[in-house]
Amino acid sequence: LWKFMSAFQQCLSPWKFQHPLSQQQFAEEERQWEATEVKEADRVPDTMQTPDVPPLTPAKDQFQEELVIRPLHSGDIYASFQFRTMWDTDFLRGSKVSHYRLFPKSLGQVISKFSVRELHISFTQGYWRTMQWGQPFLPSPPGAELWVWFQDTVTDVDGAWKELTNVLSGIFCASLNFIDSTNTVQPSASFKPLGLGNVTDQRFLRYAVLPREIVCTENLTPWKKLLPCGSKAGLAVLMKSEKLFHSSFHSQALHFRPVCQDWKCKSTVWELRQTLNVVFDLHTSGQGKRGERSLKCYSMVIMQACVVFPLQGELFELSPTTPLLSQAVVLGDRRTYSVYDLTNQATFGQTRSLNMLLRWRAAESGDMLRPLLHGERYVAGYGLQTGEIHTLMYNNHPYRAFPVLLLDTVPWYLRLYIHTLTVTSKGRDNKPSYIHYQPSKDRLRPHLLEMLVQLPPNSVTEVTMQFERALLKWTEYTPDPNHGFYVGSSVISALVPSVVAMDTNSTRECPLFSSFFPCKEESSYFMRVYTEPLLVNLPTPDFSMPYNVICLTCTVVAVGYGSLYNLLTRTFQVEEPSPGLAKRLANIIRRLRGVPLL
Amino acid sequence: MQAKAGQFFSSGHTNNWAVLVCTSRFWFNYRHVANTLSVYRSVKRLGIPDSHIVLMLADDMACNHRNPKPATVFSHKNMELNVYGDDVEVDYRGYEVTVENFLRVLTGRLPPSTPRSKRLLSDDHSNILIYLTGTSRWNGFLKFQDSEEISNVELADAFEQMWTKRRYNELLFIIDTCQGASMYERFYSPNLMALASSQVGEDSLSHQPDLAIGVHLMDRYTFYLLEFLEDIHPASTANMNDLFKVCPKSQCVSTPGHRTDLFLRDPGNVLITDFFGSVRKVEITMETINLTAPMVFSIEIIIKNYCNQ
Numbered sequence: 001l002w003k004f005m006s007a008f009q010q011c012l013s014p015w016k017f018q019h020p021l022s023q024q025q026f027a028e029e030e031r032q033w034e035a036t037e038v039k040e041a042d043r044v045p046d047t048m049q050t051p052d053v054p055p056l057t058p059a060k061d062q063f064q065e066e067l068v069i070r071p072l073h074s075g076d077i078y079a080s081f082q083f084r085t086m087w088d089t090d091f092l093r094g095s096k097v098s099h100y101r102l103f104p105k106s107l108g109q110v111i112s113k114f115s116v117r118e119l120h121i122s123f124t125q126g127y128w129r130t131m132q133w134g135q136p137f138l139p140s141p142p143g144a145e146l147w148v149w150f151q152d153t154v155t156d157v158d159g160a161w162k163e164l165t166n167v168l169s170g171i172f173c174a175s176l177n178f179i180d181s182t183n184t185v186q187p188s189a190s191f192k193p194l195g196l197g198n199v200t201d202q203r204f205l206r207y208a209v210l211p212r213e214i215v216c217t218e219n220l221t222p223w224k225k226l227l228p229c230g231s232k233a234g235l236a237v238l239m240k241s242e243k244l245f246h247s248s249f250h251s252q253a254l255h256f257r258p259v260c261q262d263w264k265c266k267s268t269v270w271e272l273r274q275t276l277n278v279v280f281d282l283h284t285s286g287q288g289k290r291g292e293r294s295l296k297c298y299s300m301v302i303m304q305a306c307v308v309f310p311l312q313g314e315l316f317e318l319s320p321t322t323p324l325l326s327q328a329v330v331l332g333d334r335r336t337y338s339v340y341d342l343t344n345q346a347t348f349g350q351t352r353s354l355n356m357l358l359r360w361r362a363a364e365s366g367d368m369l370r371p372l373l374h375g376e377r378y379v380a381g382y383g384l385q386t387g388e389i390h391t392l393m394y395n396n397h398p399y400r401a402f403p404v405l406l407l408d409t410v411p412w413y414l415r416l417y418i419h420t421l422t423v424t425s426k427g428r429d430n431k432p433s434y435i436h437y438q439p440s441k442d443r444l445r446p447h448l449l450e451m452l453v454q455l456p457p458n459s460v461t462e463v464t465m466q467f468e469r470a471l472l473k474w475t476e477y478t479p480d481p482n483h484g485f486y487v488g489s490s491v492i493s494a495l496v497p498s499v500v501a502m503d504t505n506s507t508r509e510c511p512l513f514s515s516f517f518p519c520k521e522e523s524s525y526f527m528r529v530y531t532e533p534l535l536v537n538l539p540t541p542d543f544s545m546p547y548n549v550i551c552l553t554c555t556v557v558a559v560g561y562g563s564l565y566n567l568l569t570r571t572f573q574v575e576e577p578s579p580g581l582a583k584r585l586a587n588i589i590r591r592l593r594g595v596p597l598l
Numbered sequence: 599m600q601a602k603a604g605q606f607f608s609s610g611h612t613n614n615w616a617v618l619v620c621t622s623r624f625w626f627n628y629r630h631v632a633n634t635l636s637v638y639r640s641v642k643r644l645g646i647p648d649s650h651i652v653l654m655l656a657d658d659m660a661c662n663h664r665n666p667k668p669a670t671v672f673s674h675k676n677m678e679l680n681v682y683g684d685d686v687e688v689d690y691r692g693y694e695v696t697v698e699n700f701l702r703v704l705t706g707r708l709p710p711s712t713p714r715s716k717r718l719l720s721d722d723h724s725n726i727l728i729y730l731t732g733t734s735r736w737n738g739f740l741k742f743q744d745s746e747e748i749s750n751v752e753l754a755d756a757f758e759q760m761w762t763k764r765r766y767n768e769l770l771f772i773i774d775t776c777q778g779a780s781m782y783e784r785f786y787s788p789n790l791m792a793l794a795s796s797q798v799g800e801d802s803l804s805h806q807p808d809l810a811i812g813v814h815l816m817d818r819y820t821f822y823l824l825e826f827l828e829d830i831h832p833a834s835t836a837n838m839n840d841l842f843k844v845c846p847k848s849q850c851v852s853t854p855g856h857r858t859d860l861f862l863r864d865p866g867n868v869l870i871t872d873f874f875g876s877v878r879k880v881e882i883t884m885e886t887i888n889l890t891a892p893m894v895f896s897i898e899i900i901i902k903n904y905c906n907q
Contacts (some may be wrong), residue, residue, distance in 0.1 A: 028740055125661065163711045170713020175694055216661035217669050218688040245661055333642050479623055479743040480695055534663035543745070 018238060053327055061087040061102040063228055065235045068337075074132045076248065081235055081276040088261065088269045090105055092412040106225040110167055111256065114160045118149040118195050122253035123174065123215040125245070126279075130374045138275050140251045141489035141530040144174055144213035149193050150204040161206045173218045183413060183488075185448045188436045190493045191406040195257025196268050209409065209488035211533040215250060217241040223252050226274065249279040258400035294483060340485065370396045373404065373455075375492045384539040387414075389489055391463040391531060395455035397497060402524075403433070403454045404494035406463065410447040410487055411438040413470040413538060420466040425450070426459050442470075469538050471561070474498075477540065489535040495524045611767045612723040614876040615649045616641045619700060621732030621742045623657040628671070629804050632661045633731045633774055633820040635681040636673050639894040640827040641727065644875030652703055652718055655691040656689035666810055673824060674818050675808040675889050681824075689716050697748045704728075705759045721766035727873045730773045730781075731820065737780035737798050740773070761787040770860070770873040774819050776801040779855040790860045791854050791868075796821030798850035818850045832875050839864035850887065 064087050070078045070103070087103045100108055111119070122140040146165065154160050161184065186202045220241055223546035224231045231239060244250055255587050256274040256479035374394040393404060410416055418437060423430045434452035438445070542548065550573065579598075587597050618641070620634035620886030659681045660671050664738060671682040693873055702708050703718050719725055734740045739747040760766055770793040773781050785792060795802040796818065805821045806813035816824075822845040832834055842856050842865070858865050 166711040167713050170689075170715040173691070173715075175688065178693070212692075214658045214661055214692070214869055215659060217682060217684060218686050218691070221685050221687055241669040242667070246667075479745040 032144055039243055039310060043136055055465055061085060063102045067238075068137070071379075072133045076133065076279045078133065078136075079139050079272075079278050079280065080238070083234075083236070083274040085272045086259075086269050087272070088267070091138060102228040103270075104228075106171055107254075107256070107272070110164070110171070112166045114167075115151040115165070116148055116153050116256070117151050117197060117199070117258065118193050119254070119256040119270070120148070120194070121146045121168065121172070123213065123219050124249075124251040125171070125215040126247070126249035126251075128249055128251075128279075128530070130371050130529065133279060135371055135527065136251075136277060138251075138253060138277060139528045139530055140253055140277075141209060141211070141491070142533055143209060143211035143214075143486070143488070144176060145207075145209045146176065146179065147191050147205065147207040149197075149199070150206075152199045152204060153289040154199070154204065157204055157206065169383050172222055176213075178210060181444055183210070183409070184208045185409050185446060185480055186439070187407050187448065187450055188449055189434070193257070194255070194263075195259055195271070197258060205411075211395055211486035211488045215252065216245065220252060222245070223254070224275065226254070227354050241574075242280055243280075244276070246280075247278050248281040249277070251275075251277045253277075261458050271514055272530045288393065304491050351356055370399050373492065373494055375490065375529045375531040377490055377532050377534065379536055380464075380467075384537060385534040387536070388464055388465060388466050389416075389487075389534070391456055393453070393463070395459055395461070395471065397457050397459060399457050400497045401454055401456050402494060402497060403452055404492050406449075406451045406453060407491040407493070409448070410440070410449070411474060411485070412442050412444070412469070413485065414447075414467045415440070416447050416449075416465055416467045416488065416534060417447075418465070421463070423453060423461065423463050425456050425461040430454065430456075430461060469536070471539050474541060474575075477543070481538070481540045481543070484537045485533040487536060489533050491532040492531070494529075495525055496527045497524045511519070582595075600869050604830065610723065611872065613720070614646050614650060614727070614873070615720045615833050616646055616727040616729070617654075617703060617718060617727045618651065619654040619695065619725075619731070621695060621730065621740060623743045625657075625659070625662055625664050626813055627657070627733070628811070629816050630731045630733075631655055631657065632671050632673050632681060632816045634729065635671050635686075636816070636820060636824040637729045637772075638686070639683065639893055640824065640830075641874055644827075644830065644871060645832055646874075646876040648687045648714065650876065651687075651715065651733050652690070653686075653688050654695045654700065654703075655688050655692075656695040657692065664812075672808065674809070675806055675815060675820065676808075677808070679818060687715070693743075695743065695750075697742050697746050699740075700754065701756050704756045704765075706763065706765060706833075718765070720765050723767050724765070725863050725873055726766045726769045727771065728771045730771075730775070731817070732775050734775045734777060734781075736743075736782075737777040740775055740781060750781045750784045754786060755780060757785060757790060758787045761789075768863075769874070772805055772823075774802060774817050778802060779857075782857050785857070788860055789796070791838070791865070792857040794855045795845070795850065797855050800852040806856060819845050819852075819854060822849055827870075827874065828873065832871060833872060836868075836870045838868040841870060847882040 063083070065083045068080045068082075085102050087096055089103075097108060097112060110116070122145050124140045124142050124145075127142050128136050128139065144190070146168070148161070148164065150157055150160060158181075162180070165176045165179040168174075185207050186205055187207050188202045191205060191207055204366070222237070224236055224239065227234070227236050229236070231237060253273075253275045256269075256276070257271055258268045259271045261267045261269045372395065373394065376392040376394075379387050380389055380390055387410075389410070391406065391408070393406070395401070418439075423432055430453060432451040432453045434450075436448070436450040438448040440447040449465075451463075453461060454462070525570050583598055590597055616638075618638050620630045620635050622630040624749060634653070634655060638651065642648070658809045659665060660669050667677065669682065670677070673681045690703075703716070706718065708717055718726075730740060732740050732742070732749075733744075739749045741747050744857075757769065757771075760769070764811045766789070769791070771782060771785075771790060772830045773793070774795040777779070777796060777798050777799045777800065782790075782792035782794060783798075797818075803818050805816045805818045807814045826841070828842045842854075845854050847853050861868075
């Protein structure tokens with residue numbers, strides 16, 4: 001009890017310091033809680049319903065929110081918020097949708113106007129360190145990434161894409177209007193639809209990445225406004241920008257796609273997922289060592305949510321503990337989660353607040369499972385004329401080889417020499433079984449390279465390509481050209497064999513008939529890994545004003561004044577040339593000989 | 599004639615817009631972003647909604663990797679006031695802040711795919727506040743992102759275009775930069791009032807550095823302007839003459855200037871909230887207006903009611 005009280009006080013005091021209106025806010029939240037209690041009845045929760053409640057007419061839209069907090073082996077905390085709105089409506093055929101309840105109206109109007117089937121947009125600050133942190137739930141590259149599948153009824157996909165990016169730049173307060181044909185590609189294999197639908201013609205797919213795009217509160221504000229209750233209630237109350245951006249990794253994304261309504265899949269519903277993934281750094285958040293950590297010390301007012309913790313009993317313990325434990329296979333790894341269902345009043349107990357305390361047991365962590373697929377990329381070479389892009393793909397599976405799809409989008413000002421493309425694994429040449437290459441056109445199109453490469457087990461595969469840097473026109477340089485130019489991350493997509501399937505221990509207890517084939521829960525799962533973006537210096541003219549002014553002035557003065565001075569002061573005189581010494585001697589000798597003079 | 603006389607005494611505006619621009623890039627120009635955000639904060643607090651504010655920030659200071667306190671922009675050392683806040687919408691950011699985009703926003707000549715939040719959808723009953731801050735090394739221009747300039751002639755012509763296209767009712771122009779008074783020398787359109795932080799030949803100075811953040815946090819003129827505006831509330835009756843007194847030479851080191859010769863009304867009658875706030879005038883009428891009657895007829899009734907006041 002003492003520990004809990006001290007943790008509570010520890011929570012409360014910094015909270016009060018940061019929020020001078022804390023008392024008022026607390027009271028307001030309490031009032032809010034009472035009001036929403038009434039509303040909860042007409043929403044059908046996704047979890048099981050108690051049998052004595054009479055069956056309600058299922059609402060056409062549902063909302064569900066979840067927060068997963070996972071302590072990572074490096075001591076950092078990974079928090080993943082997911083907000084899902086499912087809506088059974090017909091955006092495309094039939095009457096125009098005019099009544100929006102949980103689904104955000106601004107997005108609904110955009111989707112129906114541009115006939116969008118799938119939309120995935122993410123804004124990320126920081127780079128996900130796979131080797132230290134493991135796999136993220138939803139990967140995203142640094143900067144802004146947008147990929148869209150249009151419906152097959154769209155006739156002018158390029159026009160719709162351009163307008164869509166402009167509209168989204170207004171909605172999310174980001175410079176998405178810089179997406180144009182110079183950074184848009186149509187990947188043929190890497191970005192298949194994540195929802196339902198049988199249209200896979202890449203003409204309706206557009207993919208663009210802006211690696212320079214920054215994420216800040218100005219992007220979080222409109223993102224939060226798309227949630228049904230904004231940031232006033234629910235888990236979104238925890239999203240304070242000062243905490244979220246003081247982190248090693250911050251990614252907010254929006255995924256829209258059609259999914260099956262139920263397991264029979266007779267009809268489809270539209271699913272909108274808003275996700276926020278944050279990794280809080282151990283050192284910057286003020287606690288230098290892994291001791292007691294009080295997480296998110298706020299009083300929580302939740303509508304319909306559950307908080308999920310993966311439980312690894314030997315590493316740390318949670319308080320207060322919960323009886324609800326669930327097991328799930330996530331990313332090929334079987335994990336146990338302790339679930340706090342915040343719709344259930346029993347979780348809160350007597351107080352209206354829930355304070356989580358995470359205490360690390362051991363000083364060092366155990367062995368983290370090495371991620372099976374991992375990628376790196378860097379630029380080699382020197383000087384400002386040529387260079388080489390190296391992409392390394394690591395396969396850490398001890399005995400299984402698997403194929404990966406590598407997608408590279410390189411801007412036109414790095415002129416790739418595809419004849420220098422080499423793929424080597426374990427020192428030997430590794431020929432890709434499928435290559436789709438689209439060369440660039442200056443100022444029109446970037447390079448697109450997609451390859452299917454088989455990665456041998458426990459190996460590093462290296463893909464190298466040489467390039468030449470182009471000299472841009474002086475108006476095409478950004479205001480800070482000496483910072484460099486960014487090249488977007490490479491995307492490595494693969495179906496990775498599952499670790500769970502690898503585990504042969506669990507087959508010993510099972511009956512013989514089920515353990516013959518190695519397919520247990522999931523034999524392989526889909527994974528996407530993003531490499532680092534590259535920062536490349538292009539040959540830049542010297543834009544500095546004093547240098548240019550001095551050069552220009554000196555040239556003008558030298559040429560102008562010098563010529564004028566010469567014209568004014570130079571006079572021409574005819575002069576008798578005196579013969580040289582050799583000639584004079586020769587003439588003397590000739591006179592003596594009586595021969596004509598020179 | 600009656601309408602004109604009426605306008606002489608009251609503002610006659612029905613909506614408020616604000617265009618707030620910070621034109622400098624790089625971390626050491628933190629103070630310009632803080633200037634713009636403090637005016638943004640005041641304008642939002644006094645009632646102008648985000649949909650009526652066009653905020654242009656040329657660089658990101660809040661989430662800059664050099665910022666020791668991410669997602670914050672402070673106006674005062676000791677980090678008392680976070681002007682960035684939790685609810686901010688930036689319409690033009692980074693490389694989008696160019697002279698061309700600024701002039702296009704003012705004149706309304708934007709490509710058709712531009713979203714609404716990036717447009718200045720003002721009409722002839724709009725009062726617009728335009729705030730510019732940045733660096734300018736010489737008189738007559740303002741530098742945008744250290745790579746291009748806008749001259750005072752271009753600005754004056756843009757305002758004239760706005761006047762001929764009836765895009766404003768009254769316009770207040772504030773500029774915080776070195777030799778700021780040179781920027782409003784060339785204005786010639788009616789109903790313009792201008793304020794600048796320094797006269798021609800003078801430099802505008804910054805206020806105070808913060809040792810933790812490592813840069814100067816704000817410029818003097820805007821710092822005292824923010825202090826002045828923090829005391830204004832939506833029902834305040836402070837007028838423009840009070841605004842002219844903000845930051846005298848003893849505090850600002852430079853001499854702030856203003857120009858009111860193009861403005862029709864007397865500055866003493868102009869409320870601060872006419873430009874900084876969004877105070878809507880509600881006219882209560884006792885007569886019933888028939889909306890089903892033909893359009894011309896109903897307009898006649900409305901005009902009669904207005905003129906009879």
